[in-house]
Amino acid sequence: MSPQLKLLQDFYNRVWVDGDMAAAGEFFMPEAEATGLLSDLAVGAEEFHEFVAALLEMLDVHSVNFQKAVEQDDWISAMASFDATVLTTGQSISGSGMVMVRIRDGKIVEAYNCFDFLSFLEKLGLVPEHALALCMTGQRLT
Template identity: 40%
Template sequence: MGKKEILEEWYRRVWREGELEAIDELFTPDTRAAGLIPEMRMGPTEFRELVPMFLELVDSPEFTLDKVMEDGDWAAALLSVNATVSATGKPVFATGQLFARFEGDTMVETYNCFDFMGFFEQLDLLPEQSMALCLTGQAIG
């Protein structure tokens, strides 16, 4: 299986279907993901906690790998997510990036970036234009 297919499987099985057992198939026990939560490298245990929280907030998330580049043991992907807000049915869209190193069919280290600010704005958990407010020096809240 190619790296793109492994990434597609990761997003489908884990993040869309909530199949937490797939984490142990696609990660090693020592795999750590950086970038999702500042100053925290997440392993399989943390993903088993994070994924259900995400899936409580949105329904029917669709992950699309918009661009994927592979180089040796590494793959980089730009991704987009379309879903609906569980509480309101309102559509939500976000983008992210992933950089992963593989050993065979398993991810052994990943670096992530996801537009959480825009995502949480669309869920009405942050005020609209939060980034612009912060850039002007205004505190949120």
């Protein structure tokens, strides 16, 4: 495993799987921002902590795995998947997405995320099943 992929794996294991929010600062430069987690917003450290905390209130994340990774210079892009349990129902769920990260001096400087949040919210029962297909027919999710 390359040092860049190991950094990503360690980050996801410590923060998402172990729920160690304090560890997040060990992986990011102070000025780092992440995009793609919330629509049209770059997320800094404080918002990131709130985002993760909100999700971990709903989920027990068991694992985050990387199926493919491509590296060039100080960039790494990886396909990721996760397995979790919904805390309120005990239901097992999985999800997937992509992350592209620039690393400098062993820390994340910027991150771009593209995760399938719509399917994730469907699995949590927060939006109707087949929500994307419904929306593509012009129906509203009201």
